[in-house]
Amino acid sequence: MFQRIAAVLLFCGLILSPAYPAAVDEGMYPISEIMKLDLRSKGLEIDPAEIYSTDRSLIFAIVGVGATGSFVSPDGLFVTNHHVAFGAVQAASTRENDYIRDGFLARTRAEEIQAKGMTARITESFRDVSAEVLSSVLPGMDFAARTKAIEKRTKEIVAQTEKDNPGKRAEVSEMFTGKTYILFIYTYLKDIRMVYVPPRSIGEFGGEEDNWMWPRHTGDFSFLRAYVAPDGSPADYSPQNVPFKPKRFLRIQPRGVDEGDFVFLLGYPGRTYRHSAASFLAFEEEVRMPYVVDWYARQIDLMEKMGAGDRGVALLHASRIKGLANTMKNYRGKLKGMKRLGLVERRREDEKALQRFIEADLERRERYGTILTDIAAVYDDNRASFGSEAILGYLGSSVNLLGLASTVHEAGIERPKPDLEREPAYMDRNFPRVRQRLMLGLRNHYEPTDKAVFRELILKASKLPEASRIKPLDEALGGDFSETAIGGYLNKMYAGTRLNDSRFVEKLLEMTPGELAKVEDPFLDLARALYPDVLELREKQKARRGALDPLYARLSDVKELFLGKGFIPDANGTLRLTYGRIKGYEPVDAVDYSPITTLRGVIEKTTGREPFDTPPALAELFEKRDFGAFEHPRLRDVPVCILYDTDTTGGNSGSPVINARGELIGINFDRTYEATINDYAWSEEYSRSIAVDIRYVLWVTQKFGRADFLLKELGL
Numbered sequence: 001m002f003q004r005i006a007a008v009l010l011f012c013g014l015i016l017s018p019a020y021p022a023a024v025d026e027g028m029y030p031i032s033e034i035m036k037l038d039l040r041s042k043g044l045e046i047d048p049a050e051i052y053s054t055d056r057s058l059i060f061a062i063v064g065v066g067a068t069g070s071f072v073s074p075d076g077l078f079v080t081n082h083h084v085a086f087g088a089v090q091a092a093s094t095r096e097n098d099y100i101r102d103g104f105l106a107r108t109r110a111e112e113i114q115a116k117g118m119t120a121r122i123t124e125s126f127r128d129v130s131a132e133v134l135s136s137v138l139p140g141m142d143f144a145a146r147t148k149a150i151e152k153r154t155k156e157i158v159a160q161t162e163k164d165n166p167g168k169r170a171e172v173s174e175m176f177t178g179k180t181y182i183l184f185i186y187t188y189l190k191d192i193r194m195v196y197v198p199p200r201s202i203g204e205f206g207g208e209e210d211n212w213m214w215p216r217h218t219g220d221f222s223f224l225r226a227y228v229a230p231d232g233s234p235a236d237y238s239p240q241n242v243p244f245k246p247k248r249f250l251r252i253q254p255r256g257v258d259e260g261d262f263v264f265l266l267g268y269p270g271r272t273y274r275h276s277a278a279s280f281l282a283f284e285e286e287v288r289m290p291y292v293v294d295w296y297a298r299q300i301d302l303m304e305k306m307g308a309g310d311r312g313v314a315l316l317h318a319s320r321i322k323g324l325a326n327t328m329k330n331y332r333g334k335l336k337g338m339k340r341l342g343l344v345e346r347r348r349e350d351e352k353a354l355q356r357f358i359e360a361d362l363e364r365r366e367r368y369g370t371i372l373t374d375i376a377a378v379y380d381d382n383r384a385s386f387g388s389e390a391i392l393g394y395l396g397s398s399v400n401l402l403g404l405a406s407t408v409h410e411a412g413i414e415r416p417k418p419d420l421e422r423e424p425a426y427m428d429r430n431f432p433r434v435r436q437r438l439m440l441g442l443r444n445h446y447e448p449t450d451k452a453v454f455r456e457l458i459l460k461a462s463k464l465p466e467a468s469r470i471k472p473l474d475e476a477l478g479g480d481f482s483e484t485a486i487g488g489y490l491n492k493m494y495a496g497t498r499l500n501d502s503r504f505v506e507k508l509l510e511m512t513p514g515e516l517a518k519v520e521d522p523f524l525d526l527a528r529a530l531y532p533d534v535l536e537l538r539e540k541q542k543a544r545r546g547a548l549d550p551l552y553a554r555l556s557d558v559k560e561l562f563l564g565k566g567f568i569p570d571a572n573g574t575l576r577l578t579y580g581r582i583k584g585y586e587p588v589d590a591v592d593y594s595p596i597t598t599l600r601g602v603i604e605k606t607t608g609r610e611p612f613d614t615p616p617a618l619a620e621l622f623e624k625r626d627f628g629a630f631e632h633p634r635l636r637d638v639p640v641c642i643l644y645d646t647d648t649t650g651g652n653s654g655s656p657v658i659n660a661r662g663e664l665i666g667i668n669f670d671r672t673y674e675a676t677i678n679d680y681a682w683s684e685e686y687s688r689s690i691a692v693d694i695r696y697v698l699w700v701t702q703k704f705g706r707a708d709f710l711l712k713e714l715g716l
């Protein structure tokens with residue numbers, strides 16, 4: 001494996017970066033770049049080859065779990081954030097066994113319970129397939145055809161790779177838009193179980209009020225375990241399964257770190273837009289993000305009201321509210337940051353300089369002269385139809401039963417096609433997960449909320465201008481959008497449907513298209529009526545991508561010429577490394593934040609009411625100063641959270657924070673409010689990430705959770 005990776009590394013390096021300055025600290029470096037970074041001069045004490053490029057490198061200890069986690073024992077035990085495991089904790093919780101409120105601890109392996117919906121992937125190897133992918137694009141193809149050709153070729157590469165590597169999962173990731181494509185091979189584990197999850201009052205201490213904020217006092221961690229079949233192969237949940245043996249796990253440094261120390265993170269950052277055009281940023285700032293903030297706020301408000309008097313209902317909504325609130329506050333932070341920094345204007349200025357460079361040479365002008373205006377034209381088109389496109393999208397994603405009906409309907413059309421010709425969600429390799437998600441979603445269905453959300457979207461749709469109406473909705477309501485008409489329509493829909501019955505949905509998913517066509521259900525009928533609009537929208541999106549991809553590819557070529565250097569591809573959900581130091585910052589004039597918080601701060605914030613309702617047993621431990629081995633020598637208290645200047649984004653949640661000697665000292669879970677803007681522009685001045693200090697993790701686990709046996713498993 002090592003040789004395979006090393007050979008690929010050399011090959012990739014040629015393509016990814018001619019040479020970028022060694023001193024730049026911005027960067028979520030693809031693993032192909034690690035050996036070029038001179039991490040020793042930055043403060044790393046181990047051989048960089050230990051991180052990546054031997055058969056037992058640290059990268060094999062990193063798991064992608066939607067966000068990130070890392071193995072900490074030879075028996076498949078891994079640690080991630082409380083908020084990353086939250087959906088699974090919710091799925092396992094009932095009024096009687098409220099693991100969200102009370103936490104969960106398995107004292108034996110037999111007591112570990114399934115973390116439903118969770119999977120874990122480990123990056124095994126990668127290979128550049130840009131030439132293969134791009135050879136599918138033929139001259140004269142229109143924009144949508146271009147996107148489809150790339151999708152098709154990608155699917156073929158993935159299918160062949162999975163055939164050649166039984167039991168593995170393959171994915172092709174676009175690194176530089178329209179330009180570089182890397183094939184990754186993953187080990188993909190499907191039986192994940194909960195081991196220790198602290199109560200929400202620790203794991204989410206401070207809730208939304210403290211989310212994206214510093215100073216922070218949240219114990220955002222959970223322990224889980226990955227299982228495989230007795231022969232070591234990845235398998236679905238089964239009581240016969242045995243703990244997975246990772247090639248590498250991280251050793252823990254129980255003495256933690258201190259201000260100024262070098263740290264690095266490995267993880268799966270989701271998406272950044274550092275190479276996007278000013279016209280895209282303007283679209284985000286003026287159109288998309290404000291819309292999403294409003295819509296999410298409205299949904300949260302509805303759900304909170306529904307759950308106010310009933311814990312059972314609140315539990316059904318818990319995970320969804322959390323996700324929406326997290327994005328909403330992130331976007332608010334971004335919008336504020338964009339304004340504060342004048343980000344769009346700054347990028348316009350950069351683009352003006354680039355344009356002058358382009359214009360200065362005849363050949364360049366011919367090749368690149370209209371790139372920026374061509375890109376802007378695509379976003380203009382997006383702006384013009386955003387209102388109706390957003391509603392159409394949210395009808396499928398925010399209204400439970402309509403989303404379900406749409407998937408069932410489309411499955412009937414897509415599933416009978418040859419596997420490689422289907423939309424990705426309906427391919428054999430993906431459909432079981434889609435199905436599982438549908439069923440889990442149905443468990444959280446609460447009709448009054450679904451109805452209320454649907455009502456809101458109908459009202460939004462009623463205000464669309466004539467040219468972009470959603471006709472099936474107009475027809476369903478006969479053009480009458482009065483309160484009474486909408487109320488009557490919704491009552492009829494929900495009274496007449498059977499899609500809220502999971503057994504019925506299971507049956508529908510097994511039907512032939514002919515059988516399915518005969519099923520009458522008001523939501524299925526609406527999904528059928530909306531389907532042409534959905535297809536049209538998808539085609540439009542593919543055309544936009546087909547237009548943008550080659551434009552961005554050329555933009556990055558000319559930028560490279562202009563700047564005289566290569567750069568790092570935007571985050572795209574693939575494994576990356578970032579490094580920095582434990583460091584505070586000044587968010588505003590005369591405020592100086594130090595980078596380590598302590599237990600004292602938890603107690604100071606405690607009000608006894610959510611989200612500051614510290615468990616009394618934890619407060620007692622503080623009273624008694626029962627800090628065990630985890631007291632910070634200078635602060636004379638247990639460190640709770642730490643701050644550092646690495647380059648992270650969503651998806652880095654749960655990333656191990658590792659010291660210069662390659663030991664685990666924290667678990668990343670957030671950024672500061674000012675750093676939400678990272679996704680568009682990173683700066684040493686304001687970009688800070690937040691982790692729960694490993695000493696707090698260990699202290700809570702040992703003293704509060706009384707799970708000494710886990711510390712033993714961690715080798716402590």
Ligand code: ASP
Nearest residue numbers: 649650651653669670671
């Ligand atoms: N809280 C984020 C996440 O959920 C981490 C971040 O965006 O910094 O991935």
